[in-house]
Amino acid sequence: MIQYDNQHQVFKLDTPNTSYVFGLTDRSYPGQIYYGKRIGDTDLMYLLRENERPEPPSVLRREKAGYFDFYPMEYPCAGIGDGRESCINIRTLDGQEGLELNYVSHQIFEGKKTLEGLPATWTDNADSCSTLEITLGDAVTGLRVILSYTAFTDVDAITRSVRVENAGERSLYLTKALSACLHVEQENLEVITLPGSWSRERILQRQKLGYGSLVTESIRGISSHQDHPFMALVSENCTQTTGDVYAMNFVYSGNFIAKASRDQFDQVRMVMGIHPDHFCWKLEPGDSFQAPEVVLVYSDEGLGKMTRSFHSLYRKHLIRGYWKDRQRPVLINNWEATYFNFDTEKLLAIAREAAAGGIEMLVVDDGWFGCRSNDDSSLGDWQVNEKKLPGGFTYLAQEVNKLGMKLGIWVEPEMVSEDSELYRAHPDWALQLAGREPGQCRAQYVLDLSRPEIADYVYEMIRTVLSSANIEYVKWDMNRLLTDVGNLTLPADRQGEIMHRYMLAVYGLQDRLTKDFPQLLLENCSSGGGRFDPGMLYYSPQIWCSDDTDAIERLAIQEGTQLLYPLSSIGAHVSICPNHGTGRTTPFETRGVVALSGTFGYELDITKLSDEEKSQIPGQVARYKKYSALIREGNYYRIASWRENHRYDCFMVVSEDQSEALLTYVQVLAQTNRKSLRLRLAGLDPDAFYEIEGKRYQGAVLMYAGLLIPRMNGDFQTCLLHIVKVG
Ligand code: DGJ
Numbered sequence: 001m002i003q004y005d006n007q008h009q010v011f012k013l014d015t016p017n018t019s020y021v022f023g024l025t026d027r028s029y030p031g032q033i034y035y036g037k038r039i040g041d042t043d044l045m046y047l048l049r050e051n052e053r054p055e056p057p058s059v060l061r062r063e064k065a066g067y068f069d070f071y072p073m074e075y076p077c078a079g080i081g082d083g084r085e086s087c088i089n090i091r092t093l094d095g096q097e098g099l100e101l102n103y104v105s106h107q108i109f110e111g112k113k114t115l116e117g118l119p120a121t122w123t124d125n126a127d128s129c130s131t132l133e134i135t136l137g138d139a140v141t142g143l144r145v146i147l148s149y150t151a152f153t154d155v156d157a158i159t160r161s162v163r164v165e166n167a168g169e170r171s172l173y174l175t176k177a178l179s180a181c182l183h184v185e186q187e188n189l190e191v192i193t194l195p196g197s198w199s200r201e202r203i204l205q206r207q208k209l210g211y212g213s214l215v216t217e218s219i220r221g222i223s224s225h226q227d228h229p230f231m232a233l234v235s236e237n238c239t240q241t242t243g244d245v246y247a248m249n250f251v252y253s254g255n256f257i258a259k260a261s262r263d264q265f266d267q268v269r270m271v272m273g274i275h276p277d278h279f280c281w282k283l284e285p286g287d288s289f290q291a292p293e294v295v296l297v298y299s300d301e302g303l304g305k306m307t308r309s310f311h312s313l314y315r316k317h318l319i320r321g322y323w324k325d326r327q328r329p330v331l332i333n334n335w336e337a338t339y340f341n342f343d344t345e346k347l348l349a350i351a352r353e354a355a356a357g358g359i360e361m362l363v364v365d366d367g368w369f370g371c372r373s374n375d376d377s378s379l380g381d382w383q384v385n386e387k388k389l390p391g392g393f394t395y396l397a398q399e400v401n402k403l404g405m406k407l408g409i410w411v412e413p414e415m416v417s418e419d420s421e422l423y424r425a426h427p428d429w430a431l432q433l434a435g436r437e438p439g440q441c442r443a444q445y446v447l448d449l450s451r452p453e454i455a456d457y458v459y460e461m462i463r464t465v466l467s468s469a470n471i472e473y474v475k476w477d478m479n480r481l482l483t484d485v486g487n488l489t490l491p492a493d494r495q496g497e498i499m500h501r502y503m504l505a506v507y508g509l510q511d512r513l514t515k516d517f518p519q520l521l522l523e524n525c526s527s528g529g530g531r532f533d534p535g536m537l538y539y540s541p542q543i544w545c546s547d548d549t550d551a552i553e554r555l556a557i558q559e560g561t562q563l564l565y566p567l568s569s570i571g572a573h574v575s576i577c578p579n580h581g582t583g584r585t586t587p588f589e590t591r592g593v594v595a596l597s598g599t600f601g602y603e604l605d606i607t608k609l610s611d612e613e614k615s616q617i618p619g620q621v622a623r624y625k626k627y628s629a630l631i632r633e634g635n636y637y638r639i640a641s642w643r644e645n646h647r648y649d650c651f652m653v654v655s656e657d658q659s660e661a662l663l664t665y666v667q668v669l670a671q672t673n674r675k676s677l678r679l680r681l682a683g684l685d686p687d688a689f690y691e692i693e694g695k696r697y698q699g700a701v702l703m704y705a706g707l708l709i710p711r712m713n714g715d716f717q718t719c720l721l722h723i724v725k726v727g
Pocket of ligand 1: 335365366410477479525526527528529544546547
């Protein structure tokens with residue numbers, strides 16, 4: 001619900017348990033007043049300290065610059081007095097920066113608009129949210145800025161986005177257009193981010209916020225392995241169940257910045273948006289620029305409640321399409337099984353064994369096209385290599401379908417190898433800077449998708465392959481960062497648009513793909529989880545989480561990913577041991593349990609498994625099917641973190657009606673002379689009775705007194721408990 005209190009000039013946006021409030025001062029500057037637990041009144045203007053000066057009380061003047069440097073502006077502008085991080089800046093044709101935004105008008109309506117060309121949360125039920133659009137204007141340039149806020153009625157989340165319009169008479173350059181800003185007035189805040197690396201994505205990091213700034217950012221052209229478009233300010237007492245959390249997550253997959261700064265007055269400002277580096281968007285009179293959406297979540301009950309709000313929002317209002325609420329097929333992917341060394345016979349041998357175990361889909365990974373036998377060549381030549389796969393996908397799909405399985409394929413449409421027919425024909429199609437040889441990465445260049453004719457060509461190639469056979473799944477990979485970001489056709493003063501235009505083109509391609517093939521199951525991937533973000537989730541209901549398939553390393557990677565994203569979106573597979581990345585050997589059962597908390601699948605040469613391992617597959621597949629709805633739709637509770645305690649990991653998913661739950665426990669390192677572990681469960685109905693392995697417990701007992709986890713011998717052991725309400 002959104003209300004405007006005309007008397008106090010206050011806007012109040014309510015979700016079921018939170019309120020977000022800002023007001024308009026007499027000079028029409030929107031100032032942020034409050035974000036937190038839901039409140040009932042709008043008489044809050046006193047909190048903007050309109051009559052208070054930051055200077056010593058003896059100084060009676062109130063000057064503009066000092067005022068801006070203190071005021072909690074909803075959407076801070078650069079250049080006119082606020083010395084903190086701004087959200088917007090421009091450069092005029094005279095080369096000047098700076099602008100001043102004042103309130104012009106607003107409108108409130110039910111539902112939510114789409115963001116042109118961009119992924120964003122959505123609804124098909126106008127009752128589930130309302131939207132406020134507030135227009136600000138700069139008197140000198142004629143620039144208009146429309147701030148959009150959507151408050152959901154079924155989730156504790158608010159989304160913000162910004163549209164900038166040049167309503168003036170002269171062209172100008174938008175050099176910065178962040179999407180959201182939040183002010184928090186609370187002492188001793190800490191900052192949580194999700195940094196990482198290839199094979200070590202999204203590892204939770206927590207730091208104290210002193211004076212100055214903490215930043216997480218990407219200028220790699222992808223949201224990246226190294227940083228993640230997420231930042232949360234948390235109170236120092238914040239745990240899974242207690243404390244304040246103010247979180248932002250960016251619905252975008254390219255360059256971003258998130259920055260939290262503590263100023264001289266102990267006010268904290270957190271901003272998020274497209275990174276201003278390598279960004280400059282020309283706005284001719286009448287042009288507009290749409291900045292992507294930021295999701296805001298506040299929790300007064302720690303990280304757990306924040307996580308459940310993000311999961312719920314993304315399940316209900318971000319993920320789309322045929323597979324949104326459907327059980328995904330159990331797949332077997334040949335990457336770690338064969339790498340590039342496969343042919344039809346090998347794939348069918350894998351498929352036959354897989355079908356016997358109940359696996360439902362074969363995915364042919366990298367290496368089926370051009371003359372690709374290693375990663376040195378052929379990206380861009382999306383024709384089946386008939387030497388490896390005679391009869392192409394038509395034949396393979398027929399044979400795989402005969403086994404009762406679906407067929408899926410891997411593609412990397414955004415790239416071109418230097419050694420490829422495509423590059424030989426169009427060397428100018430790669431991103432490049434005039435006079436410089438573009439840098440290779442994994443022996444490949446990035447296609448300049450910001451040029452529509454190249455994006456169209458790429459789409460046509462992929463569409464042709466997918467139309468050639470019964471292909472029901474695509475893994476869309478992207479294996480390098482963007483460098484040499486120059487374009488041979490755009491004018492000089494539009495070169496700063498390429499990074500964002502590239503991202504819009506990727507979204508456009510995936511939009512076309514999902515419209516032309518509505519039942520296709522699309523899984524995004526970027527060298528593992530280098531582009532695992534809400535932007536990609538809008539197009540594909542699942543994303544490959546990490547190339548690290550080691551069941552133990554995965555605990556921390558999946559914990560960080562689960563902090564924001566529903567389990568049903570997290571690509572997770574059982575792979576071979578010793579693990580190709582770590583050399584570690586873990587029990588087949590443990591690998592199965594760890595992969596169960598994502599989109600369950602296999603990535604190994606099933607023909608080479610021992611009979612003992614192979615015999616476990618039907619049971620693992622059946623278990624996935626039994627629990628898949630619970631895992632997909634259940635509420636998530638983290639009980640313990642191996643990343644923190646270095647010994648064990650534990651989380652639960654609990655059905656919405658609290659009638660059943662699944663507890664996943666992994667003992668990483670065994671210890672001798674230890675008592676069994678007593679863990680307090682969460683999310684259950686305290687008054688109900690539950691059965692676990694034949695014994696009855698009261699919900700309150702399990703949550704407040706605890707459950708004893710049986711002692712297990714050996715490292716890397718697991719215990720999976722189904723908790724069922726019996727009364
Ligand atoms: C990176 C992906 O993350 C892997 O799963 C695999 O598809 C390779 N690319 C193939 O090149």
